[in-house]
Amino acid sequence: MAEGELASAVKVRPATAADVQRIVDISLRMWDGEDYIPNVVDEWMNSEEGAFVVAEVGGVVAGFARLAFHGRDHGWLEGLRVDPDYRRRGIGRAIGRHLINLAVDAGVSTLRFSTAVDNRESIAMNEAMGFVRIGGGRWMECEDPPWSELAAKAEAAAETGTGTGAVVEAGGEAAPVGGIAAVRLSGSDVAEDSGFVRDVLASNVVAAVGGMLPAGFVFYPAEPAFVTKLARDGYAYTAGTGQSRAVLLASIWSESSSEKPGVVISALEGERGSCLAILSAAFRDFAKDGIGAGVATVPCESIAYHLLREMGFSSWMEEEVPAHLPTVLLYDYPVEAGLRR
Numbered sequence: 001m002a003e004g005e006l007a008s009a010v011k012v013r014p015a016t017a018a019d020v021q022r023i024v025d026i027s028l029r030m031w032d033g034e035d036y037i038p039n040v041v042d043e044w045m046n047s048e049e050g051a052f053v054v055a056e057v058g059g060v061v062a063g064f065a066r067l068a069f070h071g072r073d074h075g076w077l078e079g080l081r082v083d084p085d086y087r088r089r090g091i092g093r094a095i096g097r098h099l100i101n102l103a104v105d106a107g108v109s110t111l112r113f114s115t116a117v118d119n120r121e122s123i124a125m126n127e128a129m130g131f132v133r134i135g136g137g138r139w140m141e142c143e144d145p146p147w148s149e150l151a152a153k154a155e156a157a158a159e160t161g162t163g164t165g166a167v168v169e170a171g172g173e174a175a176p177v178g179g180i181a182a183v184r185l186s187g188s189d190v191a192e193d194s195g196f197v198r199d200v201l202a203s204n205v206v207a208a209v210g211g212m213l214p215a216g217f218v219f220y221p222a223e224p225a226f227v228t229k230l231a232r233d234g235y236a237y238t239a240g241t242g243q244s245r246a247v248l249l250a251s252i253w254s255e256s257s258s259e260k261p262g263v264v265i266s267a268l269e270g271e272r273g274s275c276l277a278i279l280s281a282a283f284r285d286f287a288k289d290g291i292g293a294g295v296a297t298v299p300c301e302s303i304a305y306h307l308l309r310e311m312g313f314s315s316w317m318e319e320e321v322p323a324h325l326p327t328v329l330l331y332d333y334p335v336e337a338g339l340r341r
């Protein structure tokens with residue numbers, strides 16, 4: 001069949017409750033059954049915002065994806081999956097086109113998605129559709145971390161100044177260690193006009209990941225409202241003052257299951273001793289809250305990268321991809337050109 005015929009054989013329509021089982025079945029065929037879609041499918045179905053669509057070929061659902069809106073202005077594409085038995089028939093492209101057009105018609109100012117550096121198919125398809133790489137970060141994860149042990153490890157490192165003590169952000173100074181109290185923030189301390197929100201927005205992480213705020217594979221607009229929401233729903237800490245100040249922003253990982261919630265670290269930045277004091281406090285809270293996994297997308301070779309490594313976090317591409325290169329890639333569609341597909 002010619003491309004036109006293939007594309008016309010694909011029907012993209014809103015997902016309905018009757019599609020859920022098929023969506024889950026398709027997702028279970030991805031990545032050895034490790035896909036997060038079963039954890040979010042009900043939420044995506046019930047969400048009144050954005051568009052959750054499936055692609056049908058000959059009456060069979062063969063793929064799906066979601067367009068989310070982060071605020072009114074920012075489109076975010078996620079969860080594109082095509083049944084392995086239906087690949088290379090233009091289904092992924094048909095879904096992509098449909099959602100790009102929806103987003104352009106909705107008048108978004110940005111339309112973005114992220115993917116893994118080794119996802120050849122996704123990168124090839126999306127670059128061919130006009131997406132441009134604008135940044136990225138380094139994936140870090142730790143499954144079932146022994147949080148209390150890690151808290152003690154962070155404390156010990158802060159007390160002794162051992163480990164990657166020389167690692168500080170550009171312009172930073174060697175770290176004073178020990179005796180720094182971390183403070184968990186809430187309420188007005190994380191309001192949109194708070195010092196905490198300003199620090200997070202001014203952090204290197206935002207600059208390093210295309211001017212956005214990472215939360216694992218999801219990136220939010222770097223705007224005060226999003227930092228405040230993540231902080232209020234999750235975990236916000238600060239420690240130290242002046243040059244030695246550090247901040248940590250973490251929240252419940254959207255991809256994790258409600259039975260075993262994980263935590264995603266969005267920002268961890270500042271002087272080493274203060275970061276360690278914060279990590280120790282945060283890890284103790286994660287233990288108390290029964291958090292099952294820790295993940296983060298952090299700037300390459302940043303203090304967050306080195307500290308999380310020191311604490312036992314790693315990445316599936318740690319060996320293959322040199323530390324100065326990202327493993328999570330952020331892509332942007334040129335919506336300002338009003339380009340429908």
Ligand SMILES: CC(C)(COP(=O)(O)OP(=O)(O)OC[C@H]1O[C@@H](n2cnc3c(N)ncnc32)[C@H](O)[C@@H]1OP(=O)(O)O)[C@@H](O)C(=O)NCCC(=O)NCCS
Pocket residue numbers: 030079080081082083086087088089090091092093094114115116119120121122124125126128
């Ligand atoms: C990525 C994915 C959705 C593509 O779906 P698909 O229906 O097979 O893609 P299409 O047939 O529409 O392909 C469109 C273009 O993408 C590129 N592409 C797709 N698969 C490719 C592959 N295996 N190798 C190289 N290029 C590929 C090609 O440019 C292709 O155009 P062409 O066939 O005219 O050469 C599918 O491979 C998939 O479900 N992967 C697993 C889930 C995933 O990674 N999702 C994306 C997460 S960000």
